[in-house]
């Protein structure tokens with residue numbers, strides 16, 4: 001079941017983040033998302049959250065900020081389902097473009113984004129902090145018109 005993200009979901013999302021993300025978001029980061037009016041959805045399986053997506057939507061663009069699927073449920077189409085849902089939602093709101101940043105090394109995510117029609121439009125050098133070195137972000141965009 002896909003449903004809107006709620007504030008009470010945050011502890012579960014933090015746990016998922018720590019198991020799948022290179023630089024996991026903290027509870028404070030998620031709370032900032034709520035304060036900023038960002039939008040999110042989760043996918044549940046057997047009443048457990050197994051994936052989520054968080055986006056910032058304005059009247060002109062839909063910025064994908066985070067997308068995660070729990071390890072055991074990866075490669076079963078849930079990431080694609082979440083992203084596809086958001087793109088349809090943005091389209092219905094007459095938003096013209098969606099874009100996102102992704103780590104250069106994140107092949108699974110890049111493959112997913114390309115599969116849903118995102119094209120490489122740029123890169124941001126050393127966008128992601130890290131030890132021993134920072135990592136570049138690739139910027140992907142997809143027209144929704």
Ligand SMILES: CC(C)(COP(=O)(O)OP(=O)(O)OC[C@H]1O[C@@H](n2cnc3c(N)ncnc32)[C@H](O)[C@@H]1OP(=O)(O)O)[C@@H](O)C(=O)NCCC(=O)NCCS
Nearest residue numbers: 020066067068069074075076077078079080108109111112
């Ligand atoms: C990226 C991520 C969300 C994909 O979710 P998912 O549910 O596993 O992906 P899907 O099953 O919907 O896969 C859709 C497509 O993505 C690509 N893909 C997904 N996982 C992949 C992998 N491990 N290797 C290569 N391609 C992969 C494939 O093109 C796949 O299509 P296919 O199965 O028909 O070949 C998931 O791997 C994840 O949570 N990763 C950690 C967090 C992250 O990196 N998020 C994105 C940046 S914020």
